[in-house]
Amino acid sequence: MKLIRVENYEEMSSSAAQLVEQQILNNSHSVLGLATGSTPLGLYEQLIRGVSERNISWQHVQTLNLDEYCGLAEDHPNSYRHFMNAKLFRHIDIPLENTHIPNGKALPVEVECRRYEALIDEIGPPHLQILGMGTNGHIGFNEPGTPETSLTHCVQLETSTRNSNARFFSDRDEVPTHAITMGIQSILKSERILVLASGKKKAQAVKHFLDGRVSKDFPASFLWNHNHVTLIVDQDAYSLAAAEEE
Ligand SMILES: N[C@@H]1[C@@H](O)[C@H](O)[C@@H](COP(=O)(O)O)O[C@@H]1O
Secondary structure, three states, rough: OOEEEEOOHHHHHHHHHHHHHHHHHOOOOOOOOOOOOOOOOHHHHHHHHHHHHHHOOOOOOEEEEEEEOOOOOOOOOOHHHHHOOOOOOOHHOOOOOHHOOOOOOOOHHHHHHHHHHHHHHHHHOEEEEEEEOOOOOOOOEEOOOOOOOOOOOEOOHHHHHHHHHHHHHHOHHOOOOEEOOOOHHHHHHOOOEEEOOOHHHHHHHHHHHHOHHHHHHHOHHHHHOOOEEEEEEHHHHHHHHHHOOO
16 A cells, blocks of 8 residues: 655645546546545546646546435436536536446346446446545445445445535435445456545544554455555544554
8 A cells, every 4th residue: 555645635636636647648548436525526626627737638538436325316416426527527528428427316226236337347447446535434335344345236324424424415314325336346446546535534534544454344444455555645634643653
């Protein structure tokens, strides 16, 4: 695991953008694994600027997103499809048909999960997968207890996850109870994985992750079983791990 320590959120976002853009420059037909949440927003802003300022072309790039809420239509303001279109896809030159996100409305959900896993194998796996980390160590929506062998599946969201994501909804009760997520195994198929963590609220999770113990109680720890993981942390997110070093 490669650890990159930076000052703050802006530096984390620009270091991550450099790695993503380098991947696209190396291979214009790159497959990128993308994440939602507030962590990658600064990265996406940088990538949008990269199109006009650094001539990065997304024309042949394909993207696979990690997860989607069950029961929300694509045009629902809180669906991850809506988020990705608004925060990235609409502002870059990627053809929308090259962007893939599980369909939260598809039924039966098991069939949608199998379709998505087959898609990962068909067009992917990603050359580079971007990940945020939940405060409980979740990656995608793989909550504690998820086995390492998991493929794309439907999960019941933990109360803590629903609470932290409630800020995006007008009412906590509107936060969906279930989501479709790529499994741990699906994520580990990626060639390289880039994990981002910023802010004090991630400090405990970062410290836990860096202790290196692999356990299904902390899903991000399975990343230690992958050979090409880079973690970019800012000072606040690293603060508890740093305190331990002293
Ligand atoms: N499903 C997403 C994850 O993919 C994301 O990485 C995580 C952290 O979110 P944030 O970046 O807002 O802290 O929580 C959400 O529940």
